[in-house]
Amino acid sequence: MSDVQAVEGWRLENSGIDLVPEHECKGRPVELFWVWLAANIGILGVVYGGIVTSFGLSFFQSLLAAALGVASFALVGVTSIAGRRGRTSTLTLSRAIFGLRGNAAPTAFSWFNLMGWEAVNVVTGALTLAALCQALGIAESRLLTAVCLFLFIGLTIVVSLLGQATVVWMQSWLSRIFGSMTLVVILYVASTANWGAIMARPDGDWLTGFWPAVSVIAAGTGISWAIAGADYSRYQRSGSSNGGIFGAVMAGASLPLMLLIFTGVLLSAQIPDLASAANPIAKIGAVLPAWMAVPYLLTATAGIVTMAVLSLYSASLNLLTIGVKVRQAQAVSINALIVLAIAAYVLFVSSDFLGPFISFLLFCGVFLAAWEAVFVLDYLLLRHRQGYDDVALSGDGRQAFRGGPLLCWLLGAACGLLVSKTGFVDGPLAVGVFADSSLGLFVSFGTSLLAYGLYLLLKERRA
Incomplete structure (x- = not known):
C-alpha cells in the first residue's frame, strides 16, 4: 500500500458522517467483497x-438452515446500495425516514447492538488468543485471559485508527491468509470426521427446531450487519452498479460463513458440547493437531481483529449520528x-459465553x-427513485420528528x-410454537414491513 493510500485512509476516517465528496468516491464493488x-x-x-446442530437437526437440515440464515445478508446488500x-x-441515511430527532432512537439502539457485537468479538478474540497460548504450552489461568483481553482490545484500537483504506488493505490480505488456512482445517476435519454418526442424525422438527435455527443464524449474520452496510459502500464510485455491489456483499459474506458453519457441524460430532462450552474456542483448538492449531489460531486472532474493527468503526459513526460532539478518534x-467493561464481565463474572450471546442476538434482532423492514422498504419504494435529500440527512428542523415511521418500527419490535x-x-x-424459538424475528420484520407499507400507501392517497 502506498503512502498516498494511507494518508487518504486517515483523511476518510476523520470524515465522520459528513457526505463523502464525489471526487473521493473511488471505491469498487470488489473492495466490498473483501x-x-x-x-x-x-x-x-x-x-x-455447533449452535445449529444443538437444535436437534440432521446434517442436511443444518446446512439448509445455515444457508437460509446467511441469505439474510441480502439486507446488507440493500443497505450497501x-x-x-x-x-x-x-444510520445517517435513516434520518430521511425518521427525522433528525426521531432517528435518535433507532440509532441509539443500533449503537447498543454494535457495542454488544464488539464485546462478542473482543471476548472471542481474547479466548482465541488464550487458546493460542495454551497450544504453545502456557497453562490456562485467569491472568492469561486478562492479558489476552487487554492485548486484543489494544490491537483493535490501534488498527481502528489507521483509517479505512488501511483496514481494507489489511482485510484483503488477512482474508487470503486465514481463508487458505481455513480450507486446510476444513479438509482435515472432513477427513477425520465420524461421517457415520453425522449422517445418522435424525431430522429435527421443522417448526420448532429448523426455523428457530434459521432465525438465530440470521440474527447473528445479516440482521446484525445490515445497520453497517452503507458505512463501507459510501465510498463507492457513482458508476458502481447495484448488481455489482449486491453480488460482492453476498459473495463475500456467504462464502466464508457457509464453509465455517459446515466445519462447525462436522466438529459438533467430535465436540458434542460445542454449543454450551464456556470456552468453545479452546475446544476447537484442542481437536486440531499442534502443527495446525498454532497457525490456525494465530490467523484466527488476526481475522477477529478485522471483525472487531468493523464493529468499532460503525459504532463510532453511530455515536456521531446520535449527536455526541466528539472527534471520531475520541x-x-x-x-x-465500554466494550472492555462488558467483555471483562462476560469473561470473569458471567463465565458463560454462548448463553448471553444467543440471548443478546435474539433481543437485538427483534x-x-x-x-431493517422500514429502511429497506423505504429505499425500494422511495429513495431508489428519489434519492436522498441532503437537507433531510443533515437535519431539517421542519421534519425533525416523523412519528409515523417511528411507530411502525416500534410496533414491529413490540x-x-x-x-x-x-x-x-x-x-x-411466547407460548406454544414460540415458547422455545426465536420466531419473533420474523414477526417483528413482517409487522413493521406491513405497517410501513400501509403508512406509505395512506400517505400517498392523502397527497
Whole structure:
C-alpha cells in the first residue's frame, strides 16, 4: 500500500458522517467483497455450526438452515446500495425516514447492538488468543485471559485508527491468509470426521427446531450487519452498479460463513458440547493437531481483529449520528472502554459465553429486524427513485420528528418481543410454537414491513 493510500485512509476516517465528496468516491464493488469476507471469516462461524446442530437437526437440515440464515445478508446488500446513493453512513441515511430527532432512537439502539457485537468479538478474540497460548504450552489461568483481553482490545484500537483504506488493505490480505488456512482445517476435519454418526442424525422438527435455527443464524449474520452496510459502500464510485455491489456483499459474506458453519457441524460430532462450552474456542483448538492449531489460531486472532474493527468503526459513526460532539478518534476510545467493561464481565463474572450471546442476538434482532423492514422498504419504494435529500440527512428542523415511521418500527419490535423469550424480556405470548424459538424475528420484520407499507400507501392517497 502506498503512502498516498494511507494518508487518504486517515483523511476518510476523520470524515465522520459528513457526505463523502464525489471526487473521493473511488471505491469498487470488489473492495466490498473483501470487507464482508473479512467480517465473516472469524472462528465464530465454526461456533455457529455447533449452535445449529444443538437444535436437534440432521446434517442436511443444518446446512439448509445455515444457508437460509446467511441469505439474510441480502439486507446488507440493500443497505450497501443505499450507501452508494446517499454517500453517508447507514444510520445517517435513516434520518430521511425518521427525522433528525426521531432517528435518535433507532440509532441509539443500533449503537447498543454494535457495542454488544464488539464485546462478542473482543471476548472471542481474547479466548482465541488464550487458546493460542495454551497450544504453545502456557497453562490456562485467569491472568492469561486478562492479558489476552487487554492485548486484543489494544490491537483493535490501534488498527481502528489507521483509517479505512488501511483496514481494507489489511482485510484483503488477512482474508487470503486465514481463508487458505481455513480450507486446510476444513479438509482435515472432513477427513477425520465420524461421517457415520453425522449422517445418522435424525431430522429435527421443522417448526420448532429448523426455523428457530434459521432465525438465530440470521440474527447473528445479516440482521446484525445490515445497520453497517452503507458505512463501507459510501465510498463507492457513482458508476458502481447495484448488481455489482449486491453480488460482492453476498459473495463475500456467504462464502466464508457457509464453509465455517459446515466445519462447525462436522466438529459438533467430535465436540458434542460445542454449543454450551464456556470456552468453545479452546475446544476447537484442542481437536486440531499442534502443527495446525498454532497457525490456525494465530490467523484466527488476526481475522477477529478485522471483525472487531468493523464493529468499532460503525459504532463510532453511530455515536456521531446520535449527536455526541466528539472527534471520531475520541468516539472510538469511548466505545473501546465500554466494550472492555462488558467483555471483562462476560469473561470473569458471567463465565458463560454462548448463553448471553444467543440471548443478546435474539433481543437485538427483534429491534433490528423491525428497523431493517422500514429502511429497506423505504429505499425500494422511495429513495431508489428519489434519492436522498441532503437537507433531510443533515437535519431539517421542519421534519425533525416523523412519528409515523417511528411507530411502525416500534410496533414491529413490540410484536416481536411479545412472542419472544430473549433472556432479557420474556413476552407473555411466547407460548406454544414460540415458547422455545426465536420466531419473533420474523414477526417483528413482517409487522413493521406491513405497517410501513400501509403508512406509505395512506400517505400517498392523502397527497
